[in-house]
Amino acid sequence: MTMPGTVLDRISYFDDIAQDYESVRGSEIWPSLLHTIRSVDSDTRRVLDVATGTGLFSVRLAEEGFHVLGLDQNPQMLAQAIDKARQQNCSFQGVLGLAEQLPLPDRSISVMFSTNAIHHFDLQAHFTEVKRVLKPDGCYVVYTRFRQQNNRSIWGRLFPHFAEKETRLYNPEDFQRLEAEFPELTLECLDELSFEKPFSCTINGAWTLRLDDVTGSIEVGKSADMIVLNHNLFDIPLTDIHNTEVQQTAFKGNVVYEP
Numbered sequence: 001m002t003m004p005g006t007v008l009d010r011i012s013y014f015d016d017i018a019q020d021y022e023s024v025r026g027s028e029i030w031p032s033l034l035h036t037i038r039s040v041d042s043d044t045r046r047v048l049d050v051a052t053g054t055g056l057f058s059v060r061l062a063e064e065g066f067h068v069l070g071l072d073q074n075p076q077m078l079a080q081a082i083d084k085a086r087q088q089n090c091s092f093q094g095v096l097g098l099a100e101q102l103p104l105p106d107r108s109i110s111v112m113f114s115t116n117a118i119h120h121f122d123l124q125a126h127f128t129e130v131k132r133v134l135k136p137d138g139c140y141v142v143y144t145r146f147r148q149q150n151n152r153s154i155w156g157r158l159f160p161h162f163a164e165k166e167t168r169l170y171n172p173e174d175f176q177r178l179e180a181e182f183p184e185l186t187l188e189c190l191d192e193l194s195f196e197k198p199f200s201c202t203i204n205g206a207w208t209l210r211l212d213d214v215t216g217s218i219e220v221g222k223s224a225d226m227i228v229l230n231h232n233l234f235d236i237p238l239t240d241i242h243n244t245e246v247q248q249t250a251f252k253g254n255v256v257y258e259p
C-alpha cells in the first residue's frame, strides 16, 4: 500500500503546517495513550514514537519521565518537538528518519507507538521494520482513525463528499491482514475509542492549560469545577450548539452561578 504523491510532496506539506500544527490538532487520546503506555510491562522507560511530528504526545510523555526517541521524516515538525522538549528540559531525542527505514538496531525497542500518522506509511515496509526493531515481547501501540469512520467524523458530517475524497486511511481489515503476513507479530486488540463523553473533553481542556492535575476530571483531590447545560451537546446538531445555555456553574464544589 502506498500514499499518493512522492515522499518530497509529503515532506513539504508538513513544512507548511509545522508552525500551526498543534493549534489545530486535538489531543483527546492523551489520557488513553498515557494509560496504555504505562500499562505495558516493560523493563525500560525508553519509548519510540514513530512520526512524532511536533512532539504533541512524545514530549508530554517525556515530561512524565519516559525517555522518548521521536522519529519523523520532516525537519520542521521535528524542530518544533526538539524546541519544546528543550524548554521542558525532558528526555526527548529527535531523530530524522523514515518509518519504513527505522535507523535503529535489530531488537532494540521494547515499547513503540504512533499516533495520527500510520496512514502516511507504506504498511508492509513499516511492519517489516517493526518486526526487526522490536524486542521479543515488545509492544507497538497505534492510534489512527479508520477509513470506515469518515462518514461519522466531523468532516464527513459537514462536507458532503469528504468520505469519497479521503481515501488514505486504513481499515481494521488492513491490520488484520498484516497479522497473516507477519506471523511473528500478534495483533492483541483493536479498540475503538469514544470521545463523546464530556469528561474526555474537559480533561483535554485542562491539559492544554497545564491544569489537568488540579481539574478536568472527577477524581478525589481535584477541584470540582462543573457546568450544567440545558441539553447534551452530543445529542444535538452541530448547528444548534450556539443555542446552548449554562444553567449552573460550580467552582471548587460551590455553586457560583445560577440564573
Ligand SMILES: C[S@@+](CC[C@H](N)C(=O)[O-])C[C@H]1O[C@@H](n2cnc3c(N)ncnc32)[C@H](O)[C@@H]1O
Binding pocket: 010, 011, 014, 025, 050, 051, 052, 053, 054, 055, 056, 057, 071, 072, 073, 074, 077, 097, 098, 099, 100, 114, 115, 116, 117, 120, 121, 122
Ligand atoms: C499528522 S502528523 C502526526 C504527528 C504526531 N504523531 C501527532 O499525533 O500529532 C503526521 C507526521 O507523520 C510524519 N510522517 C509521514 N510519513 C512519514 C514516514 N514515512 N516516516 C516518518 N514520518 C512520517 C510527518 O512528517 C508528520 O510529522
